[in-house]
Amino acid sequence: MFSEYKPTNKKLFQITDNDGSVINKKYMPDLSDKEILKAYKDMLFARTADLQIVSFQRQGRIYTYPPNYGQEAISAAMGSIMTEDDWLVPAFREMGAWLAKGVTLKEIFLYFMGHEDGSRFENAKNMLPISVPIASQLTHAAGIGYELKYNKKKNVVFAVVGDGGTSEGDFHEGLNFAGVWNVPVVFVVQNNQYGISTPFKVQTASDGIAIKSLAYGIKGIQVDGNDYFAMYQALKNAKAHALKGNGPVLIEAVTYRKGAHTTSDDPSKYRTKEEEASWDLKDPLKRMKAFLLNKKLFTEKEEQKLIKEYKSEIDRQFEAVEKEMNYPLDDIFKYMYDEMPADLLQQKKEYERYLHRQAN
Ligand SMILES: Cc1ncc(C[n+]2csc(CCOP(=O)(O)OP(=O)(O)O)c2C)c(N)n1
Numbered sequence: 555m556f557s558e559y560k561p562t563n564k565k566l567f568q569i570t571d572n573d574g575s576v577i578n579k580k581y582m583p584d585l586s587d588k589e590i591l592k593a594y595k596d597m598l599f600a601r602t603a604d605l606q607i608v609s610f611q612r613q614g615r616i617y618t619y620p621p622n623y624g625q626e627a628i629s630a631a632m633g634s635i636m637t638e639d640d641w642l643v644p645a646f647r648e649m650g651a652w653l654a655k656g657v658t659l660k661e662i663f664l665y666f667m668g669h670e671d672g673s674r675f676e677n678a679k680n681m682l683p684i685s686v687p688i689a690s691q692l693t694h695a696a697g698i699g700y701e702l703k704y705n706k707k708k709n710v711v712f713a714v715v716g717d718g719g720t721s722e723g724d725f726h727e728g729l730n731f732a733g734v735w736n737v738p739v740v741f742v743v744q745n746n747q748y749g750i751s752t753p754f755k756v757q758t759a760s761d762g763i764a765i766k767s768l769a770y771g772i773k774g775i776q777v778d779g780n781d782y783f784a785m786y787q788a789l790k791n792a793k794a795h796a797l798k799g800n801g802p803v804l805i806e807a808v809t810y811r812k813g814a815h816t817t818s819d820d821p822s823k824y825r826t827k828e829e830e831a832s833w834d835l836k837d838p839l840k841r842m843k844a845f846l847l848n849k850k851l852f853t854e855k856e857e858q859k860l861i862k863e864y865k866s867e868i869d870r871q872f873e874a875v876e877k878e879m880n881y882p883l884d885d886i887f888k889y890m891y892d893e894m895p896a897d898l899l900q901q902k903k904e905y906e907r908y909l910h911r912q913a914n
Contacts, residue, residue, distance in 0.1 A: 574844030621813030627838035631785035692728025699737030718749020738796035779807030
């Protein structure tokens with residue numbers, strides 16, 4: 555697979571088209587109807603939760619949030635391939651993969667409400683915290699890969715980063731180290747076409763991201779990131795490759811961030827309606843739903859029922875978190891320094907005034 559789709563061949567790895575028809579039978583994964591349905595439901599749940607969280611933020615009930623809208627197939631496929639013992643080294647825009655690892659909705663809500671308990675991930679074995687310093691997680695991923703190899707463990711690391719992250723020095727350091735030491739790390743770049751407002755065409759002068767694998771002496775592949783089956787197959791092969799001791803793989807998952815960068819961003823300032831409409835045709839959920847409807851594995855009615863159930867479950871859990879959200883103000887400030895510097899002290903005072911105003 556990696557030789558057929560080597561980046562210099564300039565062939566995007568796809569299995570289904572925009573209508574959900576299988577166009578690449580050779581690589582169609584051998585999944586049961588039940589497994590396919592589960593993957594779709596996982597995507598639907600993640601999308602429903604994502605849209606709800608944006609709405610909570612608009613109601614002033616949560617702080618800033620980075621929507622996953624449009625990128626769900628990548629996380630769902632990672633969720634299908636990762637085992638409990640595999641490592642997940644996240645960025646910040648792959649909620650479906652966090653949920654698959656065992657992160658709870660409660661933790662996700664707490665995290666985006668600024669509560670440190672949201673980083674505990676009590677039930678998620680072998681997962682690092684969410685990483686906002688762009689690409690810094692890739693050096694950690696390479697280090698974990700080194701440990702797995704050193705101790706001859708039979709698991710791999712899945713590390714996630716965005717296209718903007720590939721312009722950071724840490725991307726180079728992580729991939730260079732991983733290549734030199736031949737460690738079992740699968741690097742997944744979610745190329746969602748933007749780094750905030752920076753379009754991909756000015757992110758790099760290279761012909762895509764997958765081709766950068768050549769410079770590190772590792773395998774690379776460009777995959778349709780909105781095609782669950784293609785992502786599943788690419789990740790499965792990458793994991794098998796790494797487990798055989800053949801080293802890291804760089805997967806460029808080509809996708810589109812349908813939402814804003816975060817809830818503080820307005821993408822209408824830097825992209826057109828026409829562009830958004832063209833990507834809408836490639837929406838990962840629409841494609842997989844078309845596949846399921848064609849095979850009569852699912853109905854529109856079932857979908858509506860599920861969304862309703864998911865929404866009330868998400869609401870219920872969110873309201874429960876809101877009720878018990880109560881932490882001492884000092885928790886936000888006290889762990890960084892032994893003696894708080896003047897600017898932090900000033901911030902704390904301002905926040906105290908803000909809380910006081912809110913309470914009165
Ligand atoms: C080291 C660092 N520089 C800058 C930022 C500010 N920042 C947050 S997200 C972002 C863009 C990231 O783009 P990309 O890697 O493509 O991921 P995406 O947001 O598209 O998922 C930037 C520049 C940061 N968090 N960390």
